[in-house]
Amino acid sequence: SQKIEQNSEALNIQEGKTATLTCNYTNYSPAYLQWYRQDPGRGPVFLLLIRENEKEKRKERLKVTFDTTLKQSLFHITASQPADSATYLCALASRGGATNKLIFGTGTLLAVQP
Amino acid sequence: EAGVVQSPRYKIIEKKQPVAFWCNPISGHNTLYWYLQNLGQGPELLIRYENEEAVDDSQLPKDRFSAERLKGVDSTLKIQPAELGDSAVYLCASSLVGSWEQFFGPGTRLTVL
Numbered sequence A: 001s002q003k004i005e006q007n008s009e010a011l012n013i014q015e016g017k018t019a020t021l022t023c024n025y026t027n028y029s030p031a032y033l034q035w036y037r038q039d040p041g042r043g044p045v046f047l048l049l050i051r052e053n054e055k056e057k058r059k060e061r062l063k064v065t066f067d068t069t070l071k072q073s074l075f076h077i078t079a080s081q082p083a084d085s086a087t088y089l090c091a092l093a094s095r096g097g098a099t100n101k102l103i104f105g106t107g108t109l110l111a112v113q114p
Numbered sequence B: 001e002a003g004v005v006q007s008p009r010y011k012i013i014e015k016k017q018p019v020a021f022w023c024n025p026i027s028g029h030n031t032l033y034w035y036l037q038n039l040g041q042g043p044e045l046l047i048r049y050e051n052e053e054a055v056d057d058s059q060l061p062k063d064r065f066s067a068e069r070l071k072g073v074d075s076t077l078k079i080q081p082a083e084l085g086d087s088a089v090y091l092c093a094s095s096l097v098g099s100w101e102q103f104f105g106p107g108t109r110l111t112v113l
Helices: none
Strands: A003-006 A013-015 A019-026 A030-038 A045-051 A058-059 A063-068 A072-077 A086-094 A108-112 B005-007 B012-013 B018-025 B031-037 B043-048 B054-056 B065-068 B075-079 B088-095 B108-112
Touching: A003 A086, A013 A019, A019 A030, A019 A086, A019 A108, A030 A063, A030 A072, A045 A058, A045 A063, A072 A086, A072 B065, A086 B065, B012 B018, B018 B088, B018 B108, B031 B075, B043 B065, B075 B088
Parallel strands: A013 A108, B012 B108
Antiparallel strands: A003 A019, A019 A072, A030 A045, A030 A086, A058 A063, A063 A072, A086 A108, B005 B018, B018 B075, B031 B043, B031 B088, B043 B054, B065 B075, B088 B108
């Protein structure tokens, strides 16, 4: 069956450290993968997109990697700040499907301690 | 520029009652989505519109859920009758047709008692 798995346990890190979140998938052939941030009581907000033929993408303190052999994406936040505390969702769009149809993972809660 | 607007933000009803949620997408966005999000889970697509046409409603429980997007702008999602298991956050999102970035509204938190 198709599955998208993210760390179910909350990730607690110290301010200034690098946070690394994992997204693993099975039985998908994603054309691209996205990462969203969701704060309590709000809808998800788009952060980054990485295509199947890309290995790495960066945006300011954010970095995403995509390994289609391992079927895994890693999301890194460098020099983390308490304001980075939120739930982070990965989402896949399958190759051959509608361009904008996304399947979301369960999300990982990140808590950055000052 | 205004984001995706949803109302109400919160709704508490008794089981078997009807309920409706309203969404106004970002101006110019042809594609509109309704998602359901249970606590501790990611959003799950219920229905996707391209303009006024529902192009993917395979996940919509059609025995009790219905949706419409008249004139291809605003949309309404209805549940009738509501069940206890329908308690969740209902998210609306919009995007430009063919775009991969979706813009989400704040959601409506539904509690069915």
